[in-house]
Amino acid sequence: MKKLYKNILVLVPCFLIMSSCDHIEDINVSPNNAEDVSSNYVLTYVLTETAKAYNNLGRDGNNISGAMQYTQRGTDFQALRVNSYDWAPEGWGNYYEILRNNEIIYKKAVEEDHKFFQGISLVMRSFIFGLVTDLYGDCPYSESLSANEEIFFPKYDEQKFIYKGILEDLRTANELLTNVDLSTNLVASSADVIYGGNPEKWRMFANSLRLRYAMRLDNKRSEMNALGINTVTEFKAASDFVFQSGSDSATMEFLGVSDYNAAPGGSLNSSNPGFAFKPCSTIVDELVGLQDPRLDRWVLPVLRKWDTSVTEPTPLDYVNIYGEPQDVLLVPPIAGNTSPINYSLYVGLPPGLAGSNALVYNRGGDTSQYPTEGMPYVSFLHGRYRENVEDYIKVRLITFSEVEFLLAEAALKGDYGISGSAEVHYQNAIKASWEDYGVELANSGNDFTSYYSNLDVNLNGATNKLERIISQKWISSWMGIESWFDWRRTGYPDLQTGPVALFGDKLPLRFMYPSPNLDPKYIANYNEAVDRLEKTPNVPSGQNGDHSYSKMWLLQGTSKPWN
Template sequence: MRTTKSIYITLFVTIGLFLSSCENLIEVNENPNSPENVSSNFILTYVLTNTGKVVYSLGKDGSKIGAAMQYMQAGTNEGATVINQYAWTQESWSSYYDYLRNNQLVYENGVRDNNRFFQAISLTMKSYLFGLMTDLYGDIPYSDALKANTGLYFPKYDAQANVYKGILADLKEASSLLSSLEAKDAVSATADVMYKGDGAKWKKFANSLRLRYALRLADKKAEMTALGVNLDTEFKEASTLAFASNADNAAMQFLGTTPDNSNPGGLLNAANPNLLLKPGKTLVDKLVTLNDPRLQRWTNPVQRKWDANVKVVTTKTVTNIFGENFSVVYVPAVASSADTSLYVGLPIGMSVTSAISYNKGNDVATYINERNPYISYIHDRYRKNTDPYAPMDLMSYSEVEFILSEAASLGIFGATDAEGHYKNAIHASMDKAGVFTASSFNFDTYYGQNDVSYTGASNKQERILEQKWISSWFGIQSWFDWRRTGYPTLKTGALAQYGPALPIRYIYPTANLDPSYIVNYNEAVDKLVSTNYVPSGQSKDHHYSKMWLLQGTNKPW
């Protein structure tokens, strides 16, 4: 990994865009103009905002994971092969290590200044970033990863089990530090763009992450026990200290004033609105069937709707449950195959030609490829520089409730009241989406549907994971949950490059040719297990190979 000083120019530019004032942030160090002594407040802002952006981009903006979980599909040729057909290639992890190097400075400064708050935040974000990386790739450089200043440029890849062990240990230490804060342990509310210097909320975040990883490792309990990790204790301790409402959510809003602090889909980052991405038919059809109002937060109605009840082409104003108005052209339906829904998703894994013409029927008009009006667009808010319903989410109260519900339903970790937590989780997701601003929506009526209620499900875990998948709209945790459980049961399209199965890991970045790096890389790849979807003769460093977390579990397939 590189030395720490090479990123400071970028660091100061980035955090300057996110801070409205820095006058109260330079008091931490005697010389705030020296990169050697840069304020931890500045660095913290850089770490938080950039972590938020990278997580947002992993799930949204045409991501691999967003497509794999069938939240969206690409409607034209730009990236369609990668997105719709899972032709995944290498992903760089340099940005993760960039943020981790800076985060390490926050920790070191916290130790130097005896500031337990900074130490705890740094340990939490270290756990978050390393946890994300090992979730994506498998074995990763971890214990020796941030030691370039000692001359260690090619760190070993730690075994995934040991990475998780370290993560849980750091989160427990962070929680302990946050339980003993004193007045001197302060973090600027301006610099802490997520929790405004609220130590109680950081403690809840650390413990919520402990829950996430305890459940993720449930099928590896015996192996973690052999490493000295008691998942039962981790889960039980954390469950009483985790998020308790949406007010605790680990989330940040885009400011929307410059390209750097705006939604990547907003006009400050794109001269033309991004209409290439369409909501996936799998999710749209599920939400339509359930009459789920979150559909109307996340997608637009079609611009031209096939309708058997009109005789001539008629333009109408459609008002959704939230009072938003859309102009929709109603067209007489002449074919039984026409999708006459007001909300139409793009089927999974279609060819570019098929996607361009999908649901056009006998309409011979020529439309710009990305603007087929018979398919819904993702909601306009994702083409704005900022929107309250399109934040950078790191973790939510809804996820915590789903974790507690699933553990209770499986009878593990001493968790109880599966239905109560399940119901709370759905309610929290809807509240986060602003559903209850619509007076016409009745939650009890929604929950009472046989396809939603906990008691109506023959497979309780599948029911919980289906709703968790919905609630994770454009997020990444649903992919990790699907890998662990096989739920929801998602089917690929006919053109899936290595199908018929969804990918299960990210491929390591392109290997550095230095012999020391190659040795470490090859050792990590050797521990991967090829599946039947990895073509003969190809490297095990493949997006259909199983990392340690999935080996021996028969999951997700």
């Protein structure tokens, strides 16, 4: 496992190293504008910046985390926007900056016939372009990195052609990364902060992404077939060489040395502890109901618990299943209180509350003064989410758990030709998620057999097996963004909006494009892409199609996640 941003402190000085000059014409070469930089240095930048961008999309308090009801905002200044799904246009410049640097690696690798760097750059190009089109829909693709050809206002490619290119690039990457000769195609282990220069792991990464995107397109099989892409064949071919254990997952850890390489919730990046971000009641209630041991990895018990067994505030000597002592005070209900109270030890904030209601939620008539975000009757996220570095806080680009859930879904559908039953892959997926958070290792009492015997977990007992698989995948994707893409594709889990939702009782479907440049060519390209979006009844009257409730091509005609 490689630490995140390990080489970032030496990256800039390395760019400035310059050979001594043997010829007078060398005087005209600027030492501050190196033209031939080692791909190893650029690779570190591409990997770390991709990790940061992907991680920030799903972190606590952000739009997708709120929509998927992992977290809710309390009363801070952006709470209403997140909790009501009033999403603003989102910039994408950081993704294209990463892609420009990645293209440097690719072009140099082609010139030097360096198959390893070619393979890595194709995987990362697929990952980033895939992310952009997943978020926005149609986007600059085929012309996006062509400024040298004087294409300054690239067209927005139709989404289906972008997905076609992604699957083709990943197929090529798999071929390039097979039997790499490390004697001539070496990648520095220190530069590759994902796999330390291991081509076999990168090949697994490429094929695991092929599974993700082949299944992403499951509702669009016929349209992709018309483009020469058989998604079922792609999935089956890729499944022959994917992640086999958690150690294969594409993850990166934080260093916690500076704000650049520290976890986003720690003191180096957050001047105030992140108590404004509450665990959502949707996920908390699900974990409590299933007696899921991941609950104590992610959420703290309330500081003050309503309890009818006491007549005065009484400390509870509570230690969670991982041996962590927790400060909990049992509090008797207040006489005459008429507001509803929750007697649970773990209490999440319901989705979509107005700030005034969030501030007093579960307070039960207690008039004591508490810090605005310090309401003791609602659980906080676990303290690890306020650390600069922590064992279980890392960037998870794609995991063994996700791969097993994809295989479970494919096996359930029956026509993908996947070896192994849906139930076996489903069990493997949950176990892998447990291992990601040290569940069984930390406490032998967390017995998977007992957990799986729960009728709400067991796959064979489910009336709707696909819903059961995707719902467990949603849990395992805790504060990640893949659950949003799965929900859009399947409609599962069936998440309900809260009272302040602005656009009806549905969740948003996409990011709105960045505000368009005023150049006529740019606006023309933007308008063409917007015209290809399908408005839903949730789009306000007078709003053009560029809205978070418009359907991109991927969702059009599928009746998913809703009509």
